[in-house]
Amino acid sequence: MLTAGDELFSRRGIRAVSVYEVIERSRVARATFYRHFPSKADLVLAFLARREQQWTLGLVKAESERLGDTAEERLLAIFDVFDDWFGGDAFEGCSFISVLLQMGADHPLGSASIGYLENIRAIVREHAEEAGLRDPDGFARSWHILMKGSIVSAHSGASRLRPRIRGHPSRPGRR
Numbered sequence: 001m002l003t004a005g006d007e008l009f010s011r012r013g014i015r016a017v018s019v020y021e022v023i024e025r026s027r028v029a030r031a032t033f034y035r036h037f038p039s040k041a042d043l044v045l046a047f048l049a050r051r052e053q054q055w056t057l058g059l060v061k062a063e064s065e066r067l068g069d070t071a072e073e074r075l076l077a078i079f080d081v082f083d084d085w086f087g088g089d090a091f092e093g094c095s096f097i098s099v100l101l102q103m104g105a106d107h108p109l110g111s112a113s114i115g116y117l118e119n120i121r122a123i124v125r126e127h128a129e130e131a132g133l134r135d136p137d138g139f140a141r142s143w144h145i146l147m148k149g150s151i152v153s154a155h156s157g158a159s160r161l162r163p164r165i166r167g168h169p170s171r172p173g174r175r
Helices: 002-012 019-026 030-036 040-067 071-087 095-103 108-130 136-155
Strands: none
Touching: 002 019, 002 040, 002 095, 019 030, 019 040, 040 071, 040 095, 040 108, 071 108, 071 136, 095 108, 095 136, 108 136
């Protein structure tokens, strides 16, 4: 059910997908669906939590830490991760931004999205603190704006950030 919801929500948006479509695609009984997700909002919240695990922690955090030896390199590596993401077949934008824009900041799903976006900014803030920057919170806010802007830009067709933002001579394939 969550996989079906994920596929539908990420391609068509929250408002455009009905519970009936998720039930039909996942091939479960209606009662089974409602036993696990009492409402569509509960399914969307599970979808967002799953996206945080897969995208925020599994891709952005893990890959930037793998690519960067220092805090500064990890910050720059975020855009290398984005560049690979934007150029891949799986790029569909940021679910947190999409849900926030569809539902609005005052809606519980929009509010949840704001929380997930703050978690991404916290990763940036952590790297900024490790780098010894004078204003890690201010830096994280500005860096996060750049991150979100690059996602919106990729949606508009500017999908590649080439040339690479950062390079590391010890990593083959990175400029």
